[in-house]
Amino acid sequence: MIGTLGQSIATEGYIMINRRGFFQGLAALGALPLLKFPGRASTAAARATQAWPKDNDPNYWRWIRQQFLIPTDEAYFNTGTLGARPRQVHEAVVNHMREIEQTLAHFDYKPGKPEYFAGYLPQVELRKKAGSVINANEREIALTQNATMGISFIAAGLDLKPGDEVLLTDQEHPSGKGGWDLRAKRQGIVVKKLPIPIPTPNPDVVVKTFAEAITPRTRVIAVPHIASKYGIVLPVKQLCELGRKQGIFTFVDGAQAVGHLYVDVKDIGCDAYATSPHKWLLAPPGNGLLYIREERENDVWPSIASTQWDNHNQADGLFRFMANGTGNLSLLAGLDAALDFHLKIGSKRVEKHDISLADRLREGLREIKGAKIYSSVHPAMAGAIVTYGVEGVTGAQIQDALWEKKKIRVRSQGDEGVRQSVHIYNSAEEIDATLEIVKSLAKK
Numbered sequence: 001m002i003g004t005l006g007q008s009i010a011t012e013g014y015i016m017i018n019r020r021g022f023f024q025g026l027a028a029l030g031a032l033p034l035l036k037f038p039g040r041a042s043t044a045a046a047r048a049t050q051a052w053p054k055d056n057d058p059n060y061w062r063w064i065r066q067q068f069l070i071p072t073d074e075a076y077f078n079t080g081t082l083g084a085r086p087r088q089v090h091e092a093v094v095n096h097m098r099e100i101e102q103t104l105a106h107f108d109y110k111p112g113k114p115e116y117f118a119g120y121l122p123q124v125e126l127r128k129k130a131g132s133v134i135n136a137n138e139r140e141i142a143l144t145q146n147a148t149m150g151i152s153f154i155a156a157g158l159d160l161k162p163g164d165e166v167l168l169t170d171q172e173h174p175s176g177k178g179g180w181d182l183r184a185k186r187q188g189i190v191v192k193k194l195p196i197p198i199p200t201p202n203p204d205v206v207v208k209t210f211a212e213a214i215t216p217r218t219r220v221i222a223v224p225h226i227a228s229k230y231g232i233v234l235p236v237k238q239l240c241e242l243g244r245k246q247g248i249f250t251f252v253d254g255a256q257a258v259g260h261l262y263v264d265v266k267d268i269g270c271d272a273y274a275t276s277p278h279k280w281l282l283a284p285p286g287n288g289l290l291y292i293r294e295e296r297e298n299d300v301w302p303s304i305a306s307t308q309w310d311n312h313n314q315a316d317g318l319f320r321f322m323a324n325g326t327g328n329l330s331l332l333a334g335l336d337a338a339l340d341f342h343l344k345i346g347s348k349r350v351e352k353h354d355i356s357l358a359d360r361l362r363e364g365l366r367e368i369k370g371a372k373i374y375s376s377v378h379p380a381m382a383g384a385i386v387t388y389g390v391e392g393v394t395g396a397q398i399q400d401a402l403w404e405k406k407k408i409r410v411r412s413q414g415d416e417g418v419r420q421s422v423h424i425y426n427s428a429e430e431i432d433a434t435l436e437i438v439k440s441l442a443k444k
């Protein structure tokens with residue numbers, strides 16, 4: 001299993017930490033730029049070696065920030081594209097890879113020995129841990145490479161006939177619609193992309209749109225949990241209820257939700273759910289999770305086939321969706337460490353932290369004349385992704401100004417401003433610095 005390799009190279013981690021200490025020492029002497037965000041102590045390296053802080057430690061989030069390798073004078077707000085990885089995750093991957101290289105000749109296929117690659121074993125313990133984050137059991141979880149792969153498994157794997165209808169939103173990420181569009185072109189299913197108003201005023205508008213679009217030919221409702229561009233939190237529970245009542249298969253694309261919101265797939269009531277742990281769960285890219293509710297598991301065919309494609313052994317569950325040929329076991333070591341890191345904080349605490357900081361951003365933006373929030377501000381639809389613009393200023397200009405003035409990294413959305421994803425390594429100081437710059441742009 002994962003844990004059997006990569007746990008013993010403590011000395012290397014020690015060397016890394018001390019190098020960071022060395023650089024911080026240089027910063028203190030003025031050889032490197034001074035810290036721009038004052039809340040972060042220059043003793044980051046020393047703190048990184050300390051034990052996990054108590055829940056009520058006033059420096060809790062500062063300690064969390066110190067676990068990331070992003071320099072202390074840079075603020076990272078693009079988790080919606082790719083999360084940062086804490087030191088614990090980065091080191092788990094690097095150490096595991098190194099140990100694999102050093103001990104490759106010891107690989108003898110005998111039982112009880114470490115594995116050297118992923119793609120052929122069921123990884124039960126890791127699936128169990130991953131499932132615990134979204135309230136699924138290990139049989140209901142497949143380890144994939146990303147959300148795209150999970151979504152494509154569902155879109156390709158359901159039995160659908162020409163004329164069968166699939167309801168999506170018009171806010172899908174390309175990966176949220178690609179698999180369905182492919183089947184429309186190849187096999188004549190009908191894909192309807194229902195309009196979501198921007199900014200979205202309330203959840204009822206969305207539920208009503210879907211309710212009115214259902215016909216006797218509707219077979220699937222497939223929606224994002226959090227839409228990519230504007231970060232709208234969709235009323236997935238109500239939409240799944242709508243589908244379930246009429247025997248419609250319900251799928252939720254949770255690429256932006258797991259590790260961001262508290263997610264309970266049983267409470268949502270969806271038939272399937274996919275996510276990309278490299279975003280908000282802070283795992284290395286190359287990891288994905290697919291959930292299929294046990295009762296619907298046999299409604300989906302795998303579309304990558306190797307040793308397990310026809311394994312319907314109940315105990316193995318979705319193993320048949322993850323035996324996809326040789327993969328990188330070190331990335332699973334990273335996923336394992338990322339799950340530990342997340343579970344130690346807890347999904348509810350992460351959600352509370354992220355949303356309260358995003359609220360600070362929303363409130364500040366509302367007070368700036370000329371600033372416009374494209375994301376929903378309805379409390380049930382507002383998560384930690386805020387997409388906003390400034391009248392007469394392009395997204396690229398906002399993005400560049402934030403970086404040039406304070407090394408704040410957000411993502412341009414072209415004519416619709418920028419997308420700012422707020423996560424556990426962000427602070428109130430960084431939000432306030434953002435608002436100052438937006439204010440200065442709005443004045444021009």
Ligand SMILES: Cc1ncc(COP(=O)(O)O)c(C=O)c1O
Nearest residue numbers: 146147148173175224228255276
């Ligand atoms: C809502 C949504 N779905 C799917 C994806 C695709 O994720 P990945 O590239 O990790 O497969 C993204 C990526 O940003 C997304 O935001």
